[in-house]
Amino acid sequence: MSEGIIYWLQQTLNALQLGSIYALIALGYTMVYGILTMINFAHGDVFMVGAFFCFLAAVYLGLPFVPTLLLTMLGAALVGVMIERLAYKPLRNAPRVSAIITALGVGIFLENFTLALAPYPKNIPALLANATWNMGGVSISSLQIIIILLSLGLMFVLDYVVYRTPVGIAMRAISWDKTYVPLMGVPLDLIISVTFAIGAGLAGAAGTMYGLAYPVIDPYMGIMVGWKAFISAVVGGIGNIRGAMIGAFILGGVEIMVAAFFPSTYRDFVAFTLLMLLIVIRPYGILGQPRTQKV
Amino acid sequence: MNTMRNPGWEWLMAQRWILPVLLLIGFGLAFAIPEYNLLNKYVQLVMMYVGINIILTVSLNLVNGYMGEFSLAHAGFMAVGAYTAALLTQKVLPIADYPGLFPLAVLAGGLMAALLGLIVAIPSFKVRGDYLAIITLAFLMIVKSVIENIDYIGGPRGIPGIKKLTTLPWVFFWTVATIWVVRNFVYSKYGRGVLSIREDEIASDLMSVNTRRVKFLAFMVSSFFAGVAGALFAHLLQFISPRVFDIIKTTDVLIMVYLGGIASISGSILGAVLYTVLLEVLRPSNFAALVSWLPDVIFDPLNQYFIRHLGVWRMVIMPLALVLVMLYWPRGIMGLREFRWFVPKRDLDAHHRHVAHGGSHDAPHGH
Numbered sequence: 001m002s003e004g005i006i007y008w009l010q011q012t013l014n015a016l017q018l019g020s021i022y023a024l025i026a027l028g029y030t031m032v033y034g035i036l037t038m039i040n041f042a043h044g045d046v047f048m049v050g051a052f053f054c055f056l057a058a059v060y061l062g063l064p065f066v067p068t069l070l071l072t073m074l075g076a077a078l079v080g081v082m083i084e085r086l087a088y089k090p091l092r093n094a095p096r097v098s099a100i101i102t103a104l105g106v107g108i109f110l111e112n113f114t115l116a117l118a119p120y121p122k123n124i125p126a127l128l129a130n131a132t133w134n135m136g137g138v139s140i141s142s143l144q145i146i147i148i149l150l151s152l153g154l155m156f157v158l159d160y161v162v163y164r165t166p167v168g169i170a171m172r173a174i175s176w177d178k179t180y181v182p183l184m185g186v187p188l189d190l191i192i193s194v195t196f197a198i199g200a201g202l203a204g205a206a207g208t209m210y211g212l213a214y215p216v217i218d219p220y221m222g223i224m225v226g227w228k229a230f231i232s233a234v235v236g237g238i239g240n241i242r243g244a245m246i247g248a249f250i251l252g253g254v255e256i257m258v259a260a261f262f263p264s265t266y267r268d269f270v271a272f273t274l275l276m277l278l279i280v281i282r283p284y285g286i287l288g289q290p291r292t293q294k295v
Numbered sequence: 296m297n298t299m300r301n302p303g304w305e306w307l308m309a310q311r312w313i314l315p316v317l318l319l320i321g322f323g324l325a326f327a328i329p330e331y332n333l334l335n336k337y338v339q340l341v342m343m344y345v346g347i348n349i350i351l352t353v354s355l356n357l358v359n360g361y362m363g364e365f366s367l368a369h370a371g372f373m374a375v376g377a378y379t380a381a382l383l384t385q386k387v388l389p390i391a392d393y394p395g396l397f398p399l400a401v402l403a404g405g406l407m408a409a410l411l412g413l414i415v416a417i418p419s420f421k422v423r424g425d426y427l428a429i430i431t432l433a434f435l436m437i438v439k440s441v442i443e444n445i446d447y448i449g450g451p452r453g454i455p456g457i458k459k460l461t462t463l464p465w466v467f468f469w470t471v472a473t474i475w476v477v478r479n480f481v482y483s484k485y486g487r488g489v490l491s492i493r494e495d496e497i498a499s500d501l502m503s504v505n506t507r508r509v510k511f512l513a514f515m516v517s518s519f520f521a522g523v524a525g526a527l528f529a530h531l532l533q534f535i536s537p538r539v540f541d542i543i544k545t546t547d548v549l550i551m552v553y554l555g556g557i558a559s560i561s562g563s564i565l566g567a568v569l570y571t572v573l574l575e576v577l578r579p580s581n582f583a584a585l586v587s588w589l590p591d592v593i594f595d596p597l598n599q600y601f602i603r604h605l606g607v608w609r610m611v612i613m614p615l616a617l618v619l620v621m622l623y624w625p626r627g628i629m630g631l632r633e634f635r636w637f638v639p640k641r642d643l644d645a646h647h648r649h650v651a652h653g654g655s656h657d658a659p660h661g662h
Contacts, residue, residue, distance in 0.1 A: 039425060087618055094625030097365065101553040104546055105617040112610035119607070227432065227542065234429045265451075269440035272433040276418070279430055283422045 006137040011260045019252025020151030024206035025229035026244040028199030034175040034239035041103040044226010045110035050076040050207025051217045065127040073201040080200020114219040121218040124211035237288025308635040325467035346466035348567040350473045352551040354520035360557030363493030368431035371438040374540035376404030376522025377529035397460040401526040408522025409515045416514035453536025461531040562629030577609035
C-alpha cells in the first residue's frame, strides 16, 4: 500500500475511536431531548463523573476492566436519575430555559464538587493489556478495537431497546405526546427516569473508554467533550438516535482529518465552520425532520 | 401579582425624579471614590467588575430575554471588543500621550463586535431555537480559534501588559449608557418588534413587523455592548488570551441573566450584582471579615470547619444556590417584571388604563 493510503486508514481508525466516544455521549443528549425537548447541559459532566467512577473502581477497588465498566455505568446512571429527580422534575412545567439554566448549574456543581474532592488530575491505570498489531503499515491497537466494538455494541443494544422493546415503544410514545400517552397507562415518570438512566449509563461507558484512551482525567474534561457530543447530536438531527450516532462519527472524522492534514490548531476552526454551514443549509440536522410550524 | 399594594411603595414608585438624582449622585461618587480613596482598592475593583457584568447581562438579556433566543456567543463578542480595543491602545493610538483617547478604543471595540453581530443575525432569519443556539456556540468557538491562530495578536498566549485605563467613572458611564440604550430600544417601536418575535415570529411577520431589521438591530445592539464590556474588561484585567473568553464566560453571563430574570433590565442588574458580589463575599478572607463580629465561641469552629474551606467550596455553593433559585423562581427573580422607574411613563399610563377597564394586573410590565 502507498504511504498516503496507510496514513488515511490510520486516521480513519482514530476517527472511529473518537467518533464512538462522542456517539455514546451524544446519545444521552438526544434521548433526553427527544423525550423532554430539553438540552441537558449537565450531561458532559456526567461523562466526567463516569471517568472518575472508573478511576475509583480501578484504583481503590482494584477491579478489572469489565466490573469497572459495569460499576461506572451503574454509578453514572444513578447520578443521571438523581439529577433528573432532584433538579429537572420540579421544572417540567416551567419555561424551557429555566430547565436549561438549571442544567448548566448542575453541570458547574458537578465540575466543582469533583474539583473540591480531587484537586489534581488523575491517572487511570491501564486496565487492558494493550497489544499493537501492524497490518500492512497500519498500526492497530487492541484498545482501539475494543473501544470501537464496545461502543458499536452498546449502540446496537440501545437501538434494539428503543425500537424493539416495550420500554422503547413507551419512550418514543412519550416523546411524541406527553398529555395523552400517560392516560393510556404509560408511566411517565418511570420512563423519563429510565431514559436518563440509559443516557447517563452510556455517558459513564464513554467516560471509561475515554479514560482508557486518554488516561489523564480532570474535573473540567467534560465541558469540551460534552459540547462536541451535543454538536454531534444536533448535526445528526437532535432527538433522533441514529442521527446522533452518524453525527458523532462525522464530527470525529472531521476533527481527526483536519488535524491530520492541516496544522492541528485549525481543528476547531474548520470543524465549527462546517457545523455552522451545515446548520444554515440543513437546520434540522441530517436525519431530523423539518418541523412544520403551524400558524 | 397581588392586587393589594403597599401605599408607601406606590408613593415611592410615583416619585420618578429620584432616579435621575440617584444617577447624578452615582456619577459624583464614581469620580470621588477613586479620587479620595473612599473605599479600598479591592472594593473599587469589585465595583468595576460588577459594572462590566451589568453591561454584559443587560445586553445579553436583549437577545435571550426580550427576543427569546438562546445565544451563547456573548463571550465571543466580548473577545472581539477586547482584542480590538487592546490592539488599538497598544499598537495604534498614542495612548501614552493622550489617555483621553481610551473611549475611542472602547467605541471601536463595540463597533467591531456589532459588525460581527450581523454575521450571527443573518442565520437567525432562517434558524431558530436550539439550532440558533448551536450557531452562536459555533461562532464563539470560531472567534476563539481564529484568535489562537493569528500570531500577530499573540495567538494562544494572548496579549500581556495592557495599560490599566478602565476607571470607575468610565465603567459607571458605560453601565448607565447600556441600561439607557437597551431600555429605550426595548420600549421603542423596534422593541415591540423584538417582543413580538419572542411571542410568535410568523404572526409578527404577518402583522408587518420587519422581523429581519428587528433582528439585525437587536443582535447589533447586544453585541455592541458585549464588545464594550470586553474592551473595559481587557483594560482592567490588563491581560487577555483566548482562554479568558471561552464558553465558561458565556455561561457566567447566562446565569446572571436567568438568575435576574428574562426580559427585565432591573432583573439583569440585580442578577449581575448578586452573582458577582456573592462570589466575592464567599472568598474565605472576605467571609471571615464579614462574620468577625461573632463571639469567638462561634467564630472559631465556623472558621475551622467552614470558612477555611470556602476557597474550594464557594464554586460548589454558587451553582447549588442557582439551582435552588431556579426551582423556586423558575422565571428568575424579576422574570418578565420591571422596576417601575425603568418603564416609560406612557407605558405605565397605558397599563393603568388597562387595569382600570377590568384588565388583568398580570401584564408583563409595571411592578
